[in-house]
Amino acid sequence: MHFTGRTWRPHYESNSVIIQATSGCTYGKCHFCNLYKNENFHMSSIKEFEEDLSEIKKYQPNARRIFMTGANPFAMSYNNLKLRLLTIRDYLIKCQTIAMFSSIRDIKDKELWQLKKLRAMGLNGLSIGTESGDDKTLLLANKGYNSSDILEQCTKLDKAGIEYYFVYMTGLSGKGNGYRNAINSVKLFNKLNPYFISVDSLTLFSDTEIYKMVQTGEFIPASEKERIQELQIFIHTLKIRTHIFANSISNFYPITAYLPKEREKVINELQYIIDTTNEKDMKEYRKKLKSL
Numbered sequence: 001m002h003f004t005g006r007t008w009r010p011h012y013e014s015n016s017v018i019i020q021a022t023s024g025c026t027y028g029k030c031h032f033c034n035l036y037k038n039e040n041f042h043m044s045s046i047k048e049f050e051e052d053l054s055e056i057k058k059y060q061p062n063a064r065r066i067f068m069t070g071a072n073p074f075a076m077s078y079n080n081l082k083l084r085l086l087t088i089r090d091y092l093i094k095c096q097t098i099a100m101f102s103s104i105r106d107i108k109d110k111e112l113w114q115l116k117k118l119r120a121m122g123l124n125g126l127s128i129g130t131e132s133g134d135d136k137t138l139l140l141a142n143k144g145y146n147s148s149d150i151l152e153q154c155t156k157l158d159k160a161g162i163e164y165y166f167v168y169m170t171g172l173s174g175k176g177n178g179y180r181n182a183i184n185s186v187k188l189f190n191k192l193n194p195y196f197i198s199v200d201s202l203t204l205f206s207d208t209e210i211y212k213m214v215q216t217g218e219f220i221p222a223s224e225k226e227r228i229q230e231l232q233i234f235i236h237t238l239k240i241r242t243h244i245f246a247n248s249i250s251n252f253y254p255i256t257a258y259l260p261k262e263r264e265k266v267i268n269e270l271q272y273i274i275d276t277t278n279e280k281d282m283k284e285y286r287k288k289l290k291s292l
């Protein structure tokens, strides 16, 4: 298999077979991120891609879901994506869905008819690192798009019938702003249909812009308890039917919930953690984290 550089896939894709179509990130400017700091964006040749598919076919001929690694393979052109999706289906006849990371920017350059065609070729499951739906937070994190862009592009995905997943990051708006971030993000998310929302919590790494902003006093991190309260507000106000996966390692206390059914249960669980755990222990936990 031709894996180069950092190979990253979300924890909820752990049962998918992974293949590299691209590596690195086309953007690389988000203030909290150091994931692909030392690599340039690279697209695997079709020759390499086919060699990998042939290897997968040998060991996992019945693979049903493929996940393309890299920060945003959806940055590839419509024609390139079409070729890769069709090639996957040539090799793996039982493959039902093909998933990958995408930025809001990558959806922008695809027409609705192209999205519908890609869906028909097996594309389903775009993981989108929205992080927030609050314009001030998106700007602070330097995501390169705003809430209207998220609404416009994800509405296209809804129309094309492509399943997508959001990432929300608690603590990203800084001390005292978690309430605003949660409320404004939910206002936006309530207009869309993310199949689930994966929640992370901001962790500071020394090679990121946001870390430098902390040193200069431009950014004051939220306490761990404020982040949990932010998550409670987020869950409380979210009115769409969806799943919440706040169980990655960046969450001090991992929870998952099916909304609306388990809303009260998880809000109470989080309250118990706020009431019974001290801030110092929570901070110690975060200090030990090695990646996002």
Ligand code: SF4
Pocket (backbone or CB within 6 Å): 025, 026, 027, 028, 029, 030, 033, 034, 035, 036, 071, 103, 129
């Ligand atoms: S968060 Fe995603 S889009 Fe932003 S720099 Fe990191 S990998 Fe690239």
